[in-house]
Amino acid sequence: MKTNEVNPFPVTTYISHNYFCNRELELKTLFKNNQNGLHTCLFAQRRVGKTGLIKHFFNEISTDKSTKCLYVDIFSTQNQAEFVRTLSNEIFQTFPPEKSIGRKFMEAIKSFRPVLSYDSLSGTPELSLDIADNKTKEKSIQEIFRFLDNQQTKLIIAIDEFQQITEYPEKNTEALLRSIMQQMQHITFVFCGSNLRLMNEMFHNTKRPFYSSCQSMYLGKISETDYSSFIKRHFEHAKRSITDESIAFILNWTCRHTYYTQYLCNQAFAGGNKKIELTYIQQVCKAILEQEQMVFFQYKKLLTADQWTLLIAVAKEEKITQPYANSFISKYRLKSSANVKRSLESLLEKEMLYSETTATETFYEVYDKYLMRWMELYA
Ligand SMILES: Nc1ncnc2c1ncn2[C@@H]1O[C@H](COP(=O)(O)OP(=O)(O)OP(=O)(O)O)[C@@H](O)[C@H]1O
Ligand SMILES: [Mg+2]
Known part of the structure; x- marks a missing residue:
């Protein structure tokens, strides 16, 4: 690979329209929801492309100057004070004080005594607010959203890793955010999170505040035809050739699960070969499994022997529908259906299954998917 060449298969961040495969239907729905003032909640397995889709949507809608976008990732927040800090920081980064909204924002939060500091490593400005007690925290959340709504401009706020609010010690956070959301007139929300179980619980349990508050969108896998032509196009654009057989193998080996497919393509591209054939792809797969092996050994340490054995059994079957069937239990020498049930529940809880x-x-x-392939071969 030449030093100035961009790897067309990003795995850590969104680059641009050109490096994003399909999702046209989902994009249309996001546009439509925004136009009609509907909030959206994105559901999908881990690493299928939820965050990528939001970034892509924001990139595409950026040509519409009447709509502003704010992306907030709350993964690292542990409580309401950190939520406020992360939210204000994102507002500060997205609308710097030189811009009208940014200037007004600094004015609006004056009562929380904002202090600006600079990250010692990256040099990025960071805002901290004085919001020690519970009443101030709630008030600050309300005031920030009210401020944004009062800007008389359409705003889309995407909150990523939204399930994190269920971890906060302030148990009223869901109800608080839901009631704020109902008061907003110019803001539409997009929620998404990587913990499907917690997200489902939050949005689909009739007893929870967010029940029925958003349009649910399920993000599935990218179609085989679209992903194949995307992969071919990018290799050919870089003056490389890749056989159809190699592409079919890539998509099957990674189960078309976006992150795993992207990463394999990224590594295959990084190798710099001009002619990509199946044997080369298989070498790249082997190298990836070797790289990941240490992580897999860590998983083994963290699981019980019964859980590990069940995980191997499921990996070898690739997909099972009858985990309690005698044939499955005896084929993999599992102990009993009760034992399988216990391990299964635990593996689901740990998101290994x-x-x-x-x-x-x-x-x-x-x-x-890499663990699955590794177990098929070596466990
Ligand atoms: N449609 C797409 N075309 C090309 N690359 C994509 C696409 N969707 C996602 N990706 C890439 O795949 C990787 C994983 O996607 P992303 O991080 O969006 O998944 P996620 O569902 O948000 O994951 P998590 O559940 O861990 O939050 C990213 O590097 C992203 O850039
Ligand atoms: Mg994500």
């Missing part, structure tokens, strides 16, 4: 219920069945798969 993924389960989905369709109209006809409930199936289970190993979440991490």
Whole structure:
């Protein structure tokens, strides 16, 4: 790979329209929801492309100058005070004080005595507010959203890793945010989170404040046809050739799970070969499994022997629908259906296994596709 060449398969961040595959239907729905003042909640397995889709949506809508966008990732927040800090920081970064909204924002939060400091490593400005007691925290959250709503401009706020609010010690956070959301007139929200179980619980349990508050959007896998042509196009654009057989193998080996597909393509591209054939792709797969092996050994340490054995059994089947069937239990020498049940629940809880219920069945798969391939080969 030449030093100035961009790897067209990003795995850590969104680059631009050109490096983003499909999601046209989802994009249309996000545009439509925004236009009609509907809030959206994105549901998907881990690493399928929720964050990427939001970034892509914001990138596409940026040509509409009448709409502003704010992306807030609350993954590292532990309580309401940190939520306020993260939110204010994002407002500060997105609308710097030289801009009208940014200037007004600094004015609006004056009563919380904002202090500006600079991150010693990155040099990025960071804002901290004086909001020690509970009443001030709630008031500051309300005031910040009210301030944004009062700007008389359409604003889309995407809150990523939204399930994090269920971890806060302030148990009223869901109700507080829901009631704020109902008062907003110019803001539409997009919520998403990587913990599907907690997100489902929050948005689909009739007893929870966010129940029925948003349009649910399910993000599935990218179609085989679209992903194939995307991969081919990028290799060919970089004056490389890749066989159809190699692309089919990539998509099958990674189960078309976006992150795993992107990463394999990224590594195959990084190798710099001009002609990509199946044997080369298989070498890249092997190298990836070797790189990941230390992580897999850590997983093994953290699981019980029964859980590990069950995980291997599911990996070898790739997908199972009858985990309690005698044939499955005896094939992999599992102890009993009661034992399988206990391990299964624990593996689902730890998100080592993924389960989905369709109209006809409930199936289970190993979440991490590289772990699944590694177990198939070496465990
Ligand atoms: N449609 C797409 N085309 C190309 N790359 C994509 C696409 N969607 C996502 N990606 C890339 O795949 C990787 C994983 O996607 P992303 O981080 O968006 O997934 P996620 O569902 O938000 O994951 P998590 O559950 O861990 O939060 C990222 O590097 C992202 O840039
Ligand atoms: Mg994400």
